[in-house]
Amino acid sequence: MNRWHFLRWLLIGALALAGCGAAFEQTLPTARPTETATFTPTMTRTPGAGEPTATRTLSPQAATSGPSPTPLIAFATSAVAANTTATAALNPNAPRIEFFTSDNILGVAPGSTLTLFWSTRAADTVIIYRTNRSGQRTQVWNVPPDGSLAIATRSTDRGTVDFVLRAEQGSLSAELTLSIPLACPDAWFFAPAPDDCPNGPAQPVPLIEEPFERGRMLHNALNDTVYALFNDGAAPAWVAFDNRYDPTIHPESEAGFVPPPGFYQPTGILGFLWRGNDTVRNRLGLALLPPADYEGFVQSTSANTGAENLYISSIDGSVLLLLPDGASWQIIAPPAP
Template identity: 60%
Template sequence: MFNLRAAALLHLILLGILAVLVSACGATAVQVIPTDPPTATATYTPSPSRTPGANATPTITPTPIPVSPTGGPSPTRLFGPTSTPAPDEPTPTRSLNPNAPRIEFFTTDVVAAAPGSSINLFWSTRNVANASIYRVDVSGQRTQVWNVPADGRLAVSTRRSDRGQVDFVLSVGDGPLTVEQPLAIPLSCPDQWFFIPAPDDCPVGPAQETPLIEERFERGRMIYVGQSNIVYALFNDGFEPAWVSIENRYDPAIHPEFEETFLPPPGFVQPIGILGFAWRRDIVRNRMGLALDPEVKYEGNYQTANTLSGDQNVYVSSADGTVLQLLPDGSAWQIITPP
């Protein structure tokens, strides 16, 4: 019953509002003066957007990188401007003088030569009337020269004593236009060492059988080589030189075999004869000390080999079956023990 009354009351209110609106439409009309229509102006009308839910993930809109440069200094190359040539750009090269002296080849017809044999040298050059061939020794000095034509062949004899290799130089032209080419020819080794392990060097010649005398001392040993008539004093006292060579001047018809006034202490002996005569020199006696055993005479071998500096290494048999090696200029000596 109450709802019907409320509805009727609401109906009456709505009718009253409608009556007021109708009466307003009947007001006095306002005079309108015609004017040019206004230019249409676009009005921004926002588009409805969807409201994200509570669980929506926010989307980050990226900021575009500006095209135009911003303020600040321009970047500078660390090492200055560089230039990369195009792939097809030619590389400049120094022009060759077609008229300059030139060596086409300088060679021989052997892989290795035997010492004492003859070697054939062949060469060919251009833009010259003649050439020169030099022989070079182990120290680099030019010891022989042959004036030869621009091309040809030359037979050169080697020496029986040559070892290692023989060296030549072909030279053409003069002054700043001189052109040279070296040629090294290996030499075979014709002789064998009398002991093993053998050195890498080639011996000067075959081993020489010789009488030897050896004696041990407090600070070294002495050995006499009959083939060369030389006494070698080998010191092990740590001083220089490590060894000395003494030409044998002992004459039993003139010199006493030993020093009669010298009596060695117990356990030592006085060297006699060839070794004793050399030992009595002050420099040898002071450094060598007294002899530990009597001298030993035996037959052995003696052999030498040249070094690159032109000196010689000496190899001699020892009484105990080892080999003594004496390096050049008294610098050192050592014992080589056979396997």
């Protein structure tokens, strides 16, 4: 009997001790990068306890401006990179060019021979092209994956000599361009000289020049061509004609034409074209001086289109530049003494 009495009181004492300890359960906040957490206390009852205790729980609210709270415990988060660009993996089977060079990359004289050297990998077809100023591929050589090739330049080549190396493997390809400067063998007959290299040495030539109200006329004996240069703003800015004047059968001038005071009738080669071409006569007007014969020079350079820029010395010491296709003409004044 005493034993059961003792056990009953022992059980009552254990329950009393359990009731004296208030249970507290803490809920940790979850990291929210875009929200500001606000704690709102709520009342809960712990089983077996006589007093209520406050347990903190999260109650989400709308995000506000300002920094987000720092969590008590570090959370593992995933950072997202802005403007991420995927990098394509290199294709190990794609052809590649290890080098493409020449024995003289600093410059070569026109008409001499240069040697190209190259090396490629993973290519079953290798081609070398030569290109012109417009980038068009004008010559082609089928070559091994690596090796050398001697190529003769032309004496008329100017500026640079350009090549393209192409390596192919199926539908994959790689290209590399090589541009080698050409030495300029000829000097210009005037200053300031253009940056381009002339197509050849200056050619001495007998010239005839005459000024008009709205331009001038020239005869170049080297190619027996008459040039009419207009400054009336219309197109074309200049035109060229083959000389058809024959002094044995054509009169030197028009006897019935008397120009106003201060003006002249062009005669000879220039007068024959002026009288026979209404467009030239109307655009130029009357001559301001008689035609003058003199010894001058003619020189040219190639434009990017393949046409020529023509330089002709004028009787007054300047140089006349005629751009291709009658586009325009310019006067290059001599340097001041």
